[in-house]
Amino acid sequence: MGLLDDVKGKVDDLVSQNPDKVEELSDQGIAKATEVADSASGGKFGEQIDAAGQKADEAIGE
Numbered sequence: 501m502g503l504l505d506d507v508k509g510k511v512d513d514l515v516s517q518n519p520d521k522v523e524e525l526s527d528q529g530i531a532k533a534t535e536v537a538d539s540a541s542g543g544k545f546g547e548q549i550d551a552a553g554q555k556a557d558e559a560i561g562e
Contacts, residue, residue: 526560 515522534553538546 523560527557530556530560
């Protein structure tokens with residue numbers, strides 16, 4: 501087993517043991533990413549950025 505396989509196994513274990521925390525952190529990350537993208541575009545693409553953020557939330561929730 502390689503190093504990356506070992507790391508992946510540990511990450512999988514942590515995620516399965518803490519699904520609520522993982523979801524909370526991913527939600528925070530998506531919110532921050534959409535905020536940064538909206539700011540960088542000067543608010544010009546706010547609706548599209550929000551829609552992409554919602555789709556990312558839905559994809560992670562599955």
